[in-house]
Amino acid sequence: xxxxxxIIEARWQAYWAKHGTFNVEDNPSQPKYYCLEMFPYPxxxxxxxxVRNYTIGDVLARxxxxxxxxxxxxxxxxxFGLPAENTAIEQNIHPVEWTQTNITSMRTQLKRIGLSYxxxxxxxxxxxSYYKWNQWIFLKMYQRGLAYKKRSPxxxxxxxxxxxxxxxxxxxxxxxxxxxxxxxxxxQWFFKITAYAEELLSSCDSLTGWPQRVLAMQRHWIGKSExxxxxxxxxxxxxxxxxxxxxxxxxxxxxxxTFISVAPESPLVDxxxxxxxxxxxxxxxxxxxxRQDRSTRTETSSEKEGLFxxxxxxxxLTGDAIPIWIANFVLYEYGTGAIMAVPAHDQxxxxxxxxxxxxxxxxxxxPSGTLDPDNLTEAYTQExxxxxxxxxxxxLPVKEGKSRITRWIEEKEHGTxxxxxxxxxxxxxRQRYWGTPIPMIICKNCGLLPxxxxxxxxxxxxxxxxxxxxxxxxxxxxxxxxxxxPNCGNQATRESxxxxxxxxxxxxxxxxxxxxxxxxxxNPTASDRWMAVDxxxxxxxxxxxxxxxxxxxxxxxxxxxxITVSEPFANLLTQGMVCKETYHCPKHGFILPSDATDTHHCxxxxxxxxxxxxxxxxKSKKNIIDPEALISRYGADTARLFSLFAAxxxxxxxxxxxxxxxxxxxxxxxxxxxxxxxxxxxxxDPNFVQDMVNEMPQASRNLRRQVHHRICKVTQDIKxxxxxxxxxxxxxxxxxxxxxxxxxxxxxxxxxxxxxGVMKEAINALIxxxxxxxxxxxxxxxxxxxxxxxxxxxxxxxxxPTLLQEEPLTIILQVNGKTRGKLEGISHDWTKxxxxxxxxxxPKMDSWLQGKTTRKVIYVEHxxxxxxx
RNA sequence: GCGAGAGUGGCGGAAUAGGCAGACGCGCAAGAUUUAGGAUCUUGUGGGGAACCGUGAGGGUUCGAGUCCCUCCUCUCGCACCA
Numbered sequence: 001x002x003x004x005x006x007i008i009e010a011r012w013q014a015y016w017a018k019h020g021t022f023n024v025e026d027n028p029s030q031p032k033y034y035c036l037e038m039f040p041y042p043x044x045x046x047x048x049x050x051v052r053n054y055t056i057g058d059v060l061a062r063x064x065x066x067x068x069x070x071x072x073x074x075x076x077x078x079x080f081g082l083p084a085e086n087t088a089i090e091q092n093i094h095p096v097e098w099t100q101t102n103i104t105s106m107r108t109q110l111k112r113i114g115l116s117y118x119x120x121x122x123x124x125x126x127x128x129s130y131y132k133w134n135q136w137i138f139l140k141m142y143q144r145g146l147a148y149k150k151r152s153p154x155x156x157x158x159x160x161x162x163x164x165x166x167x168x169x170x171x172x173x174x175x176x177x178x179x180x181x182x183x184x185x186x187x188q189w190f191f192k193i194t195a196y197a198e199e200l201l202s203s204c205d206s207l208t209g210w211p212q213r214v215l216a217m218q219r220h221w222i223g224k225s226e227x228x229x230x231x232x233x234x235x236x237x238x239x240x241x242x243x244x245x246x247x248x249x250x251x252x253x254x255x256x257x258t259f260i261s262v263a264p265e266s267p268l269v270d271x272x273x274x275x276x277x278x279x280x281x282x283x284x285x286x287x288x289x290x291r292q293d294r295s296t297r298t299e300t301s302s303e304k305e306g307l308f309x310x311x312x313x314x315x316x317l318t319g320d321a322i323p324i325w326i327a328n329f330v331l332y333e334y335g336t337g338a339i340m341a342v343p344a345h346d347q348x349x350x351x352x353x354x355x356x357x358x359x360x361x362x363x364x365x366x367p368s369g370t371l372d373p374d375n376l377t378e379a380y381t382q383e384x385x386x387x388x389x390x391x392x393x394x395x396l397p398v399k400e401g402k403s404r405i406t407r408w409i410e411e412k413e414h415g416t417x418x419x420x421x422x423x424x425x426x427x428x429x430r431q432r433y434w435g436t437p438i439p440m441i442i443c444k445n446c447g448l449l450p451x452x453x454x455x456x457x458x459x460x461x462x463x464x465x466x467x468x469x470x471x472x473x474x475x476x477x478x479x480x481x482x483x484x485x486p487n488c489g490n491q492a493t494r495e496s497x498x499x500x501x502x503x504x505x506x507x508x509x510x511x512x513x514x515x516x517x518x519x520x521x522x523n524p525t526a527s528d529r530w531m532a533v534d535x536x537x538x539x540x541x542x543x544x545x546x547x548x549x550x551x552x553x554x555x556x557x558x559x560x561x562x563i564t565v566s567e568p569f570a571n572l573l574t575q576g577m578v579c580k581e582t583y584h585c586p587k588h589g590f591i592l593p594s595d596a597t598d599t600h601h602c603x604x605x606x607x608x609x610x611x612x613x614x615x616x617x618x619k620s621k622k623n624i625i626d627p628e629a630l631i632s633r634y635g636a637d638t639a640r641l642f643s644l645f646a647a648x649x650x651x652x653x654x655x656x657x658x659x660x661x662x663x664x665x666x667x668x669x670x671x672x673x674x675x676x677x678x679x680x681x682x683x684x685d686p687n688f689v690q691d692m693v694n695e696m697p698q699a700s701r702n703l704r705r706q707v708h709h710r711i712c713k714v715t716q717d718i719k720x721x722x723x724x725x726x727x728x729x730x731x732x733x734x735x736x737x738x739x740x741x742x743x744x745x746x747x748x749x750x751x752x753x754x755x756x757g758v759m760k761e762a763i764n765a766l767i768x769x770x771x772x773x774x775x776x777x778x779x780x781x782x783x784x785x786x787x788x789x790x791x792x793x794x795x796x797x798x799x800x801p802t803l804l805q806e807e808p809l810t811i812i813l814q815v816n817g818k819t820r821g822k823l824e825g826i827s828h829d830w831t832k833x834x835x836x837x838x839x840x841x842x843p844k845m846d847s848w849l850q851g852k853t854t855r856k857v858i859y860v861e862h863x864x865x866x867x868x869x
Numbered sequence: 870g871c872g873a874g875a876g877u878g879g880c881g882g883a884a885u886a887g888g889c890a891g892a893c894g895c896g897c898a899a900g901a902u903u904u905a906g907g908a909u910c911u912u913g914u915g916g917g918g919a920a921c922c923g924u925g926a927g928g929g930u931u932c933g934a935g936u937c938c939c940u941c942c943u944c945u946c947g948c949a950c951c952a
Contacts, residue, residue, distance in 0.1 A: 213873045217947060220872075225951070248952060261952090304950085329950045339952045347870095348950050422951060543947080645894070646881060652945090654881060658895050665908095666894085672909085716885085726883065729893030736893090739910085812889050817933035819889055858932050864888055868932045 003671035005635025009776040013111055021792070022073065022116040026529060030070035034530045035061040036509055036569075038538030038546070039076045042102040042124075043083060046109040048578040048617055049539070051627045052643045052653060056575055056722070057537045058115045059644065062772035063718050065116075066796040072530050074512040075110065075117040077103050079126035080501045082160055082176065085434040088466040095434045096462060099126055109628060114636045114775050116792075121515045125504035126434070130511065132457030133521035134503050135439040137553070139450050140560055142440075146192045147428075149440075149448065154427055156184035162430045163188065165500060168545065175545075189438055189497060190425040193552045197222055197421040199566075200551055209571030211650070214543045221544050223422025225249050228406050229336065230415035232260060232313035234272075235321045241271055244313055244324065247335035247420060250345065250383075251409065252401040254317045255390040256363035257340035261306065261327035261352070264289045266337040269326055272309045282307055282326065289328045304329060304352040315340075316414040317391075317405070327352060335420060343379065350379035363389045364398060426549065428500040433464055433473040435498030443485040443492035452486050458494070472496040505546055506553035509533055509568055520562065527563045536569040537649075543574070573722060576652035578643075580623040582612035590622040594629075614654055625655055637774035638664040644724040644773055667777055670735055670770070674763060674781045676745050681760045682786035684753070700758040703741050705807055707762045710734040711799040714769045724773070731769050738762055760785075765797045812864035813839050815848045823865075832859045839865045 016022065037057040040050055054075075061073040077099075084095035103124060110117070123130055141147040155164040159179040163186065168175045193200075201222045204215045227249035234241050244260055262268050264286040273282045285307050305328040312321040329348055330339055343353035343360040353360050362373035366385045373389075387393050387401040396404060409415045429438070437458040439451035451458055461480045464473050474480055475496040485492035507521065513530040514523035538546075547569070554568040585591045585602040591609065595602060600609045617624045630639050642663040647653040696704075710730045717727035742749050742759060749755050763785065771778035771791040782791045805828050813821040821844035826835060836857055839845060849867060858866040 211873090213947075216872060220948060223951065227952080246952080250952080327950095329952095331951070334951050336952095341952090346952070348952080351950095420951085540946080648882085651875095651882095656881065656895070659881070662894055668909095720885090725881095726893080729883075732893055743910085810889080814888085814933070817888090817931085822889070856932065858888090860888060860933095864933090866888085866932055 003668050005637055008780045009636050012776045012779050022118050023120050024072050024118045027070045032530055033064040033069035034072045034533045035535050036533045039078050041078045041081055042099055042106055044102040046106055046627050048625055048627055052578055053537055053575055054115050055640045055643055056649050059772045060535055061116050073117055074121040076123035078505050079124040080435045080504055085432055112631055121512050123511055123515050128457045128459050131436040134436040135456050138439055142450055149189050151187050153183045154186050154188055155181045157181050162432050165427050166424055188427050189429040190427050193426045194423055196552055196555050197423050211574055217543045225420050228415050229418050230409055235312040235314055244338050245336045246338050246340045251405045252398050253342040253345045253363055256342040256344050256361045257315050258359045258361050259322045259341045260313050260324045261330045261339050261341050263330040263332035263337040264326055265332035272311045276310045304355055345379050345381055347379040429497040430500055431472040432498055435501055438495040438497050438499055440495040441492050445490055446485055446487040449487055502549050506549040531565045532568055532570045535571045537573045540574040575649045577616040578653050579614050579616050580655040581614045582621045582623040584610045584612055592622050634664045637667055637777050641774050645728045648725050649722050673738055673743055678784040680750055684756055684760050696754045700755050704758050705803050706737050707765055708799040708803045711765055711797050734766055768794055768797050809862050811835055813845055814866040820848050821845050836865055
């Protein structure tokens with residue numbers, strides 16, 4: 001019978017669905033394994049990146065099930081977000097309807113891949129039963145001062161008509177739509193993630209199962225820097241003018257501060273220049289700089305620009321009056337928005353000083369003493385050397401100078417030690433409809449009030465006009481907006497902002513452990529049982545955003561007493577992107593691969609198509625392969641096999657149509673082999689082979705050894721580093737071996753029950769090894785062999801170590817490290833003397849060794865003999 | 870500039886712990902089968918006539934280096950005037 005994946009896969013998928021095969025029952029006698037892939041946004045269609053991501057997870061889930069783990073493997077929908085709302089505006093389809101339709105079709109697509117999810121735990125974040133708990137968590141955070149509202153400049157994306165968190169602004173562009181982001185002043189809700197900055201940073205060390213680069217990105221994002229804040233008094237200031245506070249990590253260089261630079265946006269500017277005769281000029285400068293887009297302004301190479309304010313400040317260490325400048329490169333958002341400028345020891349200050357002819361004062365001499373204070377060509381920024389020009393601190397090494405000056409500053413109350421973080425609070429307000437309503441009430445009498453817990457959820461109203469004019473659509477819905485104040489009973493209004501959708505994904509992994517819990521977001525017992533996630537799998541693009549927020553929420557919920565874990569994800573695998581070359585038609589622009597002929601002509605206009613470089617599959621470049629088309633042509637097993645075999649999971653995968661053909665060919669090859677043997681093996685007792693290990697012919701014995709060798713290899717490759725590609729190649733080797741041994745089947749084999757016994761063991765092992773990767777064909781072949789049970793309920797095959805010990809060894813013979821021959825068929829128990837003796841007698845070695853004195857013999861057990869002559 | 874990673878056949882990629890470089894697959898070639906094609910099966914396939922040479926380049930350590938150390942080059946990703 002021909003291998004027909006469509007029929008086979010439909011059969012098993014129906015079976016799994018009918019029997020709820022993958023529904024998890026908590027079984028405390030088994031060790032738990034929580035396997036989680038990042039849930040998708042329901043855009044409508046699965047793409048190849050999803051297939052790869054979920055297949056990796058599915059292999060791990062199935063592998064652990066067969067290895068006796070109680071496996072939790074859930075799936076759900078990150079269902080709030082802008083695309084739904086934009087579709088509503090453009091096509092007049094309600095986000096609820098659009099989202100539900102998309103979920104339905106994507107669920108079907110996922111099921112078509114044969115993924116082993118417990119669908120009874122499915123969640124969609126847009127359901128009130130889910131987002132109610134976003135609101136509940138918000139209220140708890142509000143109570144604890146972890147959620148607060150403040151007016152602040154925010155990142156505004158004009159195209160998305162909403163605010164973005166700092167993490168969501170990439171190179172001054174919106175992370176989603178890549179249009180430019182502008183600053184805007186708005187009242188905003190924030191989560192106080194900075195309260196957890198230190199823990200988020202320090203517990204990075206405990207995340208040993210995370211890729212180093214993700215941890216590096218997290219650490220950098222948090223950006224801890226230890227330093228000191230120092231006040232510089234303004235000379236001749238009006239009494240209400242506060243000193244200028246600066247932040248520095250180099251107190252050892254304060255003696256070298258020859259001017260002050262203030263950020264153009266700083267409110268200080270206004271106070272300093274008021275009434276000055278060049279006030280107008282400065283204002284124009286400030287306006288011009290703040291209009292510049294940030295990406296050009298914050299380039300290291302961009303020109304240093306500044307203006308003198310006309311004011312002076314007193315350097316607390318030198319007592320000198322130093323000029324106060326406004327400088328384009330000083331960031332208002334970082335530190336105090338003002339810096340002391342030490343041109344001798346900071347490259348930016350150096351360039352600035354050169355440009356405006358400001359004094360440069362060397363205060364750190366390098367260890368060899370070669371720095372010439374009058375002829376510096378660049379700043380000396382290393383923290384090695386000793387202090388000079390620093391009064392009684394001179395001659396101190398940098399490190400000591402730092403601590404002594406810090407102490408002096410603190411004693412004289414000029415400043416205090418402080419730790420600064422780059423991380424800032426998470427702005428969660430969004431002026432959009434399709435998200436979780438923030439459960440707050442604004443009352444003219446009582447001010448800001450939380451919605452009483454018993455009134456949750458605050459449900460999103462469905463009858464809303466989608467105009468796309470900007471601003472929050474909820475604001476205009478009287479039935480939603482108008483409310484009686486729970487405190488004073490007067491008319492009040494609801495908060496019309498909704499939450500950033502990253503809130504939804506910050507705790508969904510907890511909800512999966514008890515998705516139907518009524519009174520709490522998560523059942524503490526369930527979360528104790530299942531958390532932390534043993535393996536989390538997703539794209540590197542979430543290295544900062546989602547993963548940082550999820551870690552933050554986990555710590556908050558722990559401190560609320562709801563859960564006991566401190567970190568949500570014990571192990572993280574960031575899979576590579578799926579890539580393919582692009583096709584470009586001179587008339588039609590980028591075209592789909594299927595619209596280019598084999599000879600590179602456009603199917604629409606017959607123009608010659610140019611083939612572009614290999615890059616990430618994307619809609620805009622149209623270099624995409626539709627999983628559904630792929631599966632309907634080759635079946636899910638082939639799609640799975642190829643995406644696992646073509647590259648190791650963490651590396652980018654280069655799509656290859658020929659490679660897919662190869663995967664399909666391999667499954668056909670397996671199918672033919674098993675079909676050839678299924679009838680004769682059906683009646684054979686599977687334990688038969690165990691009884692006659694010692695009396696089997698050499699060839700069968702060798703075969704057994706090969707089989708067990710591959711079981712060992714596949715098992716280790718999956719466990720160690722998720723080397724699915726090499727695991728699959730070991731299975732391919734096994735198939736090649738079985739073909740060489742007995743395909744097609746001969747009458748000799750048919751008549752020899754011992755050989756058949758070995759073959760049955762081999763084919764059983766083959767099917768089981770294959771089953772996590774290509775589950776449908778595995779089940780089908782398993783059944784064809786007459787098994788009543790299912791592969792997925794079988795135990796993962798065990799290898800017999802004594803068999804591996806029996807494997808005849810090949811010893812490499814070297815002379816001076818160069819391979820000159822080999823000894824075959826050496827057994828494991830040979831001693832060094834025996835092996836060397838035999839090596840000397842090897843005819844091939846004669847010409848190399850004859851007449852030479854062997855100075856040394858290197859023997860590596862089971863591997864090689866090296867004669868040093 | 871800083872941080873992380875990577876450079877191996879025509880291609881995707883293998884190579885525990887420093888020990889046969891190129892597993893497995895693709896592609897290609899030859900043969901078998903077939904009316905033919907496709908499919909399938911078998912064999913071969915780093916370079917070189919050879920001795921030999923070959924893992925981005927150059928040094929080093931070692932009996933022995935794709936693997937370890939140093940210098941450099943190229944590429945990818947992330948961050949970037951962070952005081």
